[in-house]
Amino acid sequence: MGHFIWAAVYTTIIAGMSLYGIHRYVILYLYWKNRKRVPQPEQHFAELPQVTVQLPIFNEYFVVERLLESVSQLDYPKDRLQIQVLDDSTDDTRELVQTVVAKLAAQGFDIELRHRVDRTGFKAGALDEGMASAKGEYILILDADFVPPADLLRRTIHFFTNPNTGMVQTRWGHLNRDYSLLTRVQALYIDAHFVLEQTARSRSGRFFNFNGTTGIWRKSCIVDAGGWQHDTLTEDLDLSYRAQLEGWRFIYLNDVVTPAELPVEINGFKSQQHRCAKGSVQTCLKLLPALWRSKLPFLLKVEGTAHLTSYFISLLLVIYCLLIWPTLAPVHHSWMHAIFIDAPMFLITSIPFILYYLMAQKQLNPRGWVRELVLVPFMISIGVGVSLNNTRAVLEALFRHESHFIRTPKYGINAKGQSWRRGRYSPLKSILIAVEILFAAYFMGLTYHAWDEKNYSSLLFLILFTCGFLYVAFKSIAQWLPKFGERGPQDAVPA
Numbered sequence: 001m002g003h004f005i006w007a008a009v010y011t012t013i014i015a016g017m018s019l020y021g022i023h024r025y026v027i028l029y030l031y032w033k034n035r036k037r038v039p040q041p042e043q044h045f046a047e048l049p050q051v052t053v054q055l056p057i058f059n060e061y062f063v064v065e066r067l068l069e070s071v072s073q074l075d076y077p078k079d080r081l082q083i084q085v086l087d088d089s090t091d092d093t094r095e096l097v098q099t100v101v102a103k104l105a106a107q108g109f110d111i112e113l114r115h116r117v118d119r120t121g122f123k124a125g126a127l128d129e130g131m132a133s134a135k136g137e138y139i140l141i142l143d144a145d146f147v148p149p150a151d152l153l154r155r156t157i158h159f160f161t162n163p164n165t166g167m168v169q170t171r172w173g174h175l176n177r178d179y180s181l182l183t184r185v186q187a188l189y190i191d192a193h194f195v196l197e198q199t200a201r202s203r204s205g206r207f208f209n210f211n212g213t214t215g216i217w218r219k220s221c222i223v224d225a226g227g228w229q230h231d232t233l234t235e236d237l238d239l240s241y242r243a244q245l246e247g248w249r250f251i252y253l254n255d256v257v258t259p260a261e262l263p264v265e266i267n268g269f270k271s272q273q274h275r276c277a278k279g280s281v282q283t284c285l286k287l288l289p290a291l292w293r294s295k296l297p298f299l300l301k302v303e304g305t306a307h308l309t310s311y312f313i314s315l316l317l318v319i320y321c322l323l324i325w326p327t328l329a330p331v332h333h334s335w336m337h338a339i340f341i342d343a344p345m346f347l348i349t350s351i352p353f354i355l356y357y358l359m360a361q362k363q364l365n366p367r368g369w370v371r372e373l374v375l376v377p378f379m380i381s382i383g384v385g386v387s388l389n390n391t392r393a394v395l396e397a398l399f400r401h402e403s404h405f406i407r408t409p410k411y412g413i414n415a416k417g418q419s420w421r422r423g424r425y426s427p428l429k430s431i432l433i434a435v436e437i438l439f440a441a442y443f444m445g446l447t448y449h450a451w452d453e454k455n456y457s458s459l460l461f462l463i464l465f466t467c468g469f470l471y472v473a474f475k476s477i478a479q480w481l482p483k484f485g486e487r488g489p490q491d492a493v494p495a
Helices: 002-034 064-072 093-106 122-131 152-161 181-203 219-224 235-245 266-293 298-308 312-323 335-364 369-385 387-398 432-452 456-478
Strands: 051-057 081-087 110-115 138-141 165-174 215-218 249-260
Touching: 002 181, 002 298, 002 312, 002 335, 051 064, 051 122, 064 081, 064 093, 081 093, 081 122, 093 110, 110 122, 122 219, 122 235, 138 152, 138 219, 152 165, 152 215, 152 249, 165 181, 165 235, 181 249, 181 266, 181 335, 181 369, 215 219, 219 235, 235 249, 235 266, 235 298, 266 298, 266 387, 266 456, 312 387, 312 432, 335 369, 369 387, 369 456, 387 432, 387 456, 432 456
Parallel strands: 051 081, 051 138, 081 110, 165 249
Antiparallel strands: 138 215, 165 215
């Protein structure tokens, strides 16, 4: 009976992971089919409309000056541009922002500084409060670690000549892609999302989401969709689905790139992933019923469901890890098992993800994409390593566990060799690192067992899992060890 229950659960988990693998094949197909359907504005504004640039800030001492300087360089008439600095900071960022805002105001910019003491709603609350004094019908939102190109507004604003266009999203670029192995792997993840997934969804008429920054909203679209709400950690995804359910059209521009700073330490990456995973599931619980009650085509509902539930694959992966031991027994590794179970599983669950990331690099860099092949094992390994972090986020959302918005530390890193300053996110307050270490030890045991049983076909797979959990746990702890922590000459975080 016990073996039957294990087999049923194991089969269910594999089936679930396979569905997400098949979905990646669908994304690849949709991208390839629609790759040449580059969106173009229907016409151009005879007179450029007023635009409000909203800059939500929270303790961004090391990057906020760079942000404000780049916004001041936007190629757009000053009399048509309003800048709102929505500052919730509790450290020395407040004084720095005041200084820079005063400087820009003296240069003739229409710039408004709004500082909140009560951080209700976090970023969503700040954006919602800024709406009250936003003068523009169109609102550009930029997070603190982004550096917009000067022509960003001129290349995007004319898409709003279509009255049904509610939002225009641009692609994220990377200021510090080659800083470390971690940033290079993150770039692979982000590139695939923007180059393939956003392009495939937008050009095939599926729902896709505003990514929280580097996008322009029509103000009336935000209002019509119910405004910024803060009952999820992904207010951008939440508003995106509500707006599209109301019939608004979204446009994604793959050729307009706004670079940003990638998290340079693992705890910043983990906090970012936790927020995205938990917020996605919260949005799923909130809006999935409305999606299926709508009169949208069936295939669009299926795609939206796959999108909103995408982080559930981390939960499935962790359960799979716990169930893997019996599959390594010699009886399970006959040639029939390898041909009829292992091979199909690999083709359905692993190959599409590898193709997904490599195709994105091929589209971005047709001549140099092959050099990214070496990163594939590291990408898989680190993805496995953060699965526990993401699973915790999924479970917190499912069980309605409340948690605060945790900022992703940014240190003003633009080039390889710069030192980063220590952030405030403390992994040692969580039992998660201990669990990651336990999983690493568990997979070390599985690796030894596979070697001892001459089950060589599983070794590479097990080594990748072992290294992933070890890497994430070690890097989380190393941040706090003087011997390993990467400390620069300006370590101090403003009080």
